[in-house]
Amino acid sequence: MEIFETKKTLQDYLERQREMGKKIGFAPTMGALHKGHLSLYEAARKENDLTVSSIFVNPTQFNNVSDLEKYPRDINRDLYFLDESGLVDAVYGPQVAELYPEKLQSKSYDFGGLETAMEGKFRPGHFDGVGTVVEELLSQVKPDNAYFGEKDYQQLAIIRKMSNQLNLPVKIHGVKIYREENGLAMSSRNERLSSGQRDAAKIIHETLVKVNDWFKIITVPEIYQRVKDIFEDQPGMVMEYFEIADEETLQETDFFYKGHDYRAFLVVFVGEVRLIDNMHLD
Structure with missing residues (x-):
């Protein structure tokens, strides 16, 4: 499993893979990985030649500074987890400057009202942060297919909307909720x-x-x-x-x-x- 921390080294690697005709599947994460994340890579593995993960805790989608500070971070544990799974070929773990080269600020999007429903009522600005980081990650990785869990269904709908609005050359896939034995959604x-x-x-x-x-x-x-x-x-x-x-x-x-x-x-x-x-x- 290859590990990259900069946009340039990642893109150089992916360009070589494309030259060999490989189709790329991608699923971004914020770490704290579990079996639910692996279901994304299992789906990607079935439809692509190369599977890419990213691990980045995105500051702009947190409304509460305390929540950002408390968010679990254990990059070594996450990398070991992915490596042991055998499902991921490359991991991108960028620093903030790789995704926000100018300033740490969200773009403003018009998601046609998708962003004001449900979670949007309780987390203002959250989906602008999600859209900003996902757009940047998709533009850097340039996958053929990208995978997102249906547990965050509103997020999935917004990413699909953004992808269509920007005419991004990627197919967005939703992956069914992975559940614990008692039915609780894995998180x-x-x-x-x-x-x-x-x-x-x-x-x-x-x-x-x-x-x-x-x-x-x-x-x-x-x-x-x-x-x-x-x-x-x-x-x-x-x-x-x-x-x-x-x-x-x-x-x-x-x-x-x-x-x-x-x-x-x-x-x-x-x-x-x-x-x-x-x-x-x-």
């Missing part, structure tokens, strides 16, 4: 849960499964009330929000219209740990 944040909290948090996924069943037989307001009732009865948990939204526009709906696809989104604090999950409604 580096899960490590901050006690064993009891981790077991109790399975209610998040179980609730989404119920929503998918209720979706066929009761109204949207009735579903909202049932979800609210579930989490009012969960000790140590606070539901931040639950929404059912159109998968394309991410706009909340109060009715199921024929010909539209919908997804349920649920964010819950388990103690001090904020967990997000979502599910396509069949």
Whole structure:
């Protein structure tokens, strides 16, 4: 596994690979890697000749300085994890100046309202930061295919929107949520849960499964009330929000219209740990 810290050395390497006719798959990360990340590289491995990872904690997508400071960083552990997986050919671990050569500041984007829904209500400016770093990474790596997890479905939708707006020569792929045995969506944040909290948090996924069943037989307001009732009865948990939204526009709906696809989104604090999950409604 090759490791690069500068844009120039990475691009020189990738150019040689392209000259040999290799197709490149790429999945960016912020480190603190787990099996959910490996599912991205498994998907990339199936469709490309070369798989590239990046590890970079992006400052511009954090609204809270304290959250940025607390974000787990263990580059040696992450590199070992990727190397042992055998799924990744090259890793890009740049310093800030490689991605923000002039100043550490986000660009401003118009994502057509995708950025103001759900997470955007609670994290202003977050998606401008995401868009800025992903655009720069895609322009540096120039992959044929890029892979992002559906756990951050709103982020995936925004990256697809940006890619289309900028006519980037890359195909954006969503990869299904990788779950723990009890159904909890895999996340580096899960490590901050006690064993009891981790077991109790399975209610998040179980609730989404119920929503998918209720979706066929009761109204949207009735579903909202049932979800609210579930989490009012969960000790140590606070539901931040639950929404059912159109998968394309991410706009909340109060009715199921024929010909539209919908997804349920649920964010819950388990103690001090904020967990997000979502599910396509069949």
